[in-house]
Amino acid sequence: MPGRVSYWLLGGKRLTEPAGNLVDRRHSFAGRSLRFDSREGRAYRRAVRWISLLACCLIAPPLAAGDWPAYGNDPGGSQYSDLRQIDRDNVRRLRQAWEHHSGDRIDAPGLGGTSYEVTPIHANGRLYYCTPLHKVIALDPATGEEQWRFDARAAAADPEMPPGPCRGVAYWESENEGACARRVFAGDMRGRLWALDADDGQPCTDFGAAGGHPGYVHSDADFDNHGEGWWAITSPPAVYRDLVITGSALDDTVANAKDGILRAFDTRSGELRWAFNPVPAKLSAQTGGGNAWAPLSVDVEHGLLFVPFTSLSTDHFGGLRGAGSPYADAVTALDLADGQVRWQRQLVHHDLFDYDLPSQPLLVSILKDGRRREVAIQVVKTGEIFVFDRANGEPLFPIEERPAPASTVPGEQAAETQPRSTGIQPVLPQALQRDELFGLTLLDREWCRRRFDELRYDGPFTPPDTRGSLIYPSTRGGPNWGSAAYHPGENLLIVRADRLASIVTLFQPDDPAAQPVSTDYSDRLLPLRGTPWWVRVRPFLSPLGVPCTPPPWGTLTAIDMASGKQRWQRELGQARGFGLTLPAATGWGSPSLGGPLVTAGGLVFIAAGMDGHFRALDIVDGRELWHKPLPAPGMAVPMTYMAGGRQFVVIAAGGNASLGTPLGDAIVAFALPAD
Secondary structure, eight states, X not given: OHHHHHHTOOOOOOOOSOOOOOOOGGGTSTTTTOOOOSHHHHHHHHHHHHHHHHHHHHHSOOOOTTOBOSTTSSTTOOOEEOOOSSOTTTGGGOEEEEEEEOOOOOOOSGGGSOBOOOOOXXXXXXXXXXXXXXEEEEEOTTTOOEEEEEEHHHHTTOTTOOOOOOOOXXXXXXXXXXXXXEEEEEEOTTSEEEEEETTTOOBOTTTTGGGTOTTEEETTTTSOOOSBSOEEOOSOOEEETTEEEEOOEEOTTBTTBOBOOEEEEETTTOOEEEEEOOSOGGGTTTOOBOOOOSOOEEETTTTEEEEXXXXXXXXXXXXXXXXXXXXXXXXXXXXXXXXXXXXXXXXXXXXXXXXXXXXXXXXXXXXXXXXXXXXXXXXXXXXXXXXXETTTOOBSSOEEEEEOOOOOSTTOOOOSEEEEEOSSOOSSOSSOOGGGOOOSSHHHHHHHXXXXXXXXXXXXXXXXXXXXXXXXXXXXXXXXXXXEEEETTTTEEEEEEEOOOEEEEEEOTTOGGGOSOBOOTTSEEEEOBTSSOEEEEEEOBOTTSOBSSOSOSEEEEEEETTTOOXXXXXXXXXXXXXXXXXXXXXXXXXOBOOXXXXXXXXEEEEOOBTTOEEEEEETTTOOEEEEEEOSSOOOSOOEEEEETTEEEEEEEEOOBGGGTOOOOOEEEEEEOOOO
8 A cells, every 4th residue: 555655645044164266246237227318328328238248148149049958948948949840830749769777766665765767958069968877978859879978976985975956057168169168067966067079078177176076066065054963055056157056955854954055166276166055054053955956047138047945944833943043934035146145036925835945036028017027936835836036025916914823833933924826826726725625436435534533734834833833735736846947939838737636644752652763755654853743744644545635646837927817727647556557537636746847839849647647738728739658757847959850859767756756767859750
């Protein structure tokens, strides 16, 4: 039963050194700090803007059309491509072009197995990706032939480094030629950031040399992160000019976790240029976290870094956090010149639900009120969507503070209100109804209803409780990393989401129910070290291992960004149970993980589901136009590029051990048949 159950489920300040001598962009780009009202002043500002843009091009030459140079293609993470060789009319002819196997696969349950969450990038005439066992591999984009591979475990003499999700790598190039003029940056599970020669995969020995380890900087061992537990880099760093910026994943089951400090390094030397700690200095000795484990976004025009921060530790008990941090669970815009805060908006107050901001902020221009608006879109685990003016953080759709349930746990003080996005339609229902609970049989459904009655559930943001609280959406969401893409021609936001619930129960350490410790992410029983509590987080399933929440359990939704209304919504994938893939006609969908790619050809490409199929949908109405089985579920974000005159669409198909899916180690490319 445990294996079957997990298969149904969806399952991440102080600056101690000088900030450096970066030029303040506020005085050199677009004339924003200048105050000229005359015609000469306006002409001066235009001249500064054009000079600035020219300087950007000289510093970082534009990449060739048809590349996919960053995790979400552009620095703002739109997950959109203007390629249109593959379109609605010919997508049915799409065929597998090649398949590459890394060999990095561990068939073990839970956190001991491998999970492929990577989106490759295409730059420098190559395809680059990372594996769960800390290899970086370069492929010929037309054939899938391996050109080089780098092994971080071997290079760091660290064979015991645990597996972990590596969602992608970053690319940078200088204006010069020679060794390491083009670099690939990749993180690992120890907090190292590696710089590799993009041409041959060799470590760039100037990067990190001053720290005594040429080839990498160590954002954990080389700096004081003010806490306990592990520290890792699981998402690709952000690159801007001569800066490479990293977030972190860290151990959020310990009260005094390490602080989630963002660091910006020089792309050549690895020298620290600035750092930002989201944990207030007065709390740093008693709590930590607040990190950004999801991808970061760069606004090149305005010189801003957009960061999706998480909660302070621990996830489900916040009694030691005090007043907390304004940056916890806040989308935050930092000045790329010096790391100073330009604006921030907290989207979850005093997070007790593991509702950290799970996805890259989308920096796009939407059509609203009859004109284009430059915005930052933040998708959150509740299925709500928050949209802000990129320059000043003002919301484009109304946000209301609404009352939230109180905590009954000794020492805890839940937030009295929570921000809710009221002007844009959420992608899933915001509350569970007892009469709508699901079961494969009448007995199954009745069991779900009785269990519902035993649990505490007071609607959205019900806090954890000693008798067990129902958290809906689940601690995984709703949406999660990679879950949204924006199509500018259709003005549509495409969002992947799940409709699942979690049961979160707090225990005293001497409670017999607090044994043993589990590391299965789908059903975790863990001590919250440094607090009076243990926590168990498990899915809300019937005895048959089926979600008690009403289907569809996985959805894909298109939202019109002019009105905030849904254009269409459909189930995503086909559920599996009892060793079978259930018929699509059930409309149940599938728990999923990953996200969509949208193209100018009018298509949405997505895998993500438990059934292991890769699909192409019509972006106008969500109709399925094409699908193909993958060697393992593609729980990642697809990408596309041009090579040899052909458009390729690529997906990582390696499954996810923490969800109990079949596992693999493949990168699979599709293209139209060659003429």
